[in-house]
Amino acid sequence: MSEGYFWGASLTADKNTITWDPEEPSKDGQPDFSRGHSLTIKQAMLGKEAKSGELNVVQAETVGYNGDVKIPLFSLEAGALRQCMLDLSFPDAPVVLKLAEGSGPVHLSGYHSIVGLSVAASVMDEQTDDELEDEGEEEMVDEDEEDEDDDSPRKGKAVPPKAKKPKPTPKKT
Template sequence: MAEEYLYGITLEGPNASEVWDPEHRAEDPDGTSQHFGGDQKLIIKMALLGPEAKAGELNVLEVEATGLKGPIKIPIALLEMGKTSQIILDLSFPDPPVTFTLVKGSGPVHIVGHNLLGSHIEEFEDMEDMEDEMEEENIDDEDDEKAPQKKRKPTAEAKKNGTKRPKTDEAVDK
């Protein structure tokens, strides 16, 4: 099973920013440092406004990360209390660092997701692929069951011999 942890940050105030970079050691409140290793992946699932966000104020959340052709900086959420207070995202960041910035508005904007660790990342992705394949097979099975059965007309030879063919195509047992 994949080793994963909840990830969550809050951006509050103009130009608030937060960096996800597991390659740098983080320090615990007790003064010890911890290092989870470089093989990590960040998956962001949701961005939402806190209840204390100002009504009518547009909050623009931007991410800066490494893309296929190099660094990329792009807005990922436009949130406004009373209109769009949350948005579902499905963003995956395999390469740190990733910087989240509140480029407009004062928030608070909460960003929620999970952090996958170590060699379990490939295992997690394989499980997702397997689930997708199983869903496709289930859809195909349902389509087969819903398909109308065709009626066959007796052939001239069958009429002559007095035998009849079955009225419907029999489904092959799976």
């Protein structure tokens, strides 16, 4: 089961930092660790109040595989480039978006995805795993039980067919 919500934020000289944190407490005051959160930023656009010729640089600070990451994401300039399409995803880790240069406003939009398992889905997954284990046991055959005729069934047990080796093609000279 998954849910998706539109997400938007604006960065200005007065409010130049925004933090998105998937572990913020929910309505009941507790973080919900049973669900996976992801922020995807799809578009950045300069507001009409942006100063002509001023470069606006937005950077992200987040946790990466080998530690913290702090890197510029994009730059926009009134009169040159007023918007850009993005596909930046930040899964299950807080991210700080900062207007590192310029006075903005820079408007960001995207979506917040939440993926969670319901109790019924987790029970079904456990049952499916058990069924797969049972099927795997049925497909196994002891070498001691093998007959000389490889194509014959073996005492009612399911046996995967043998793979045929491809015949080499003769080379023309």
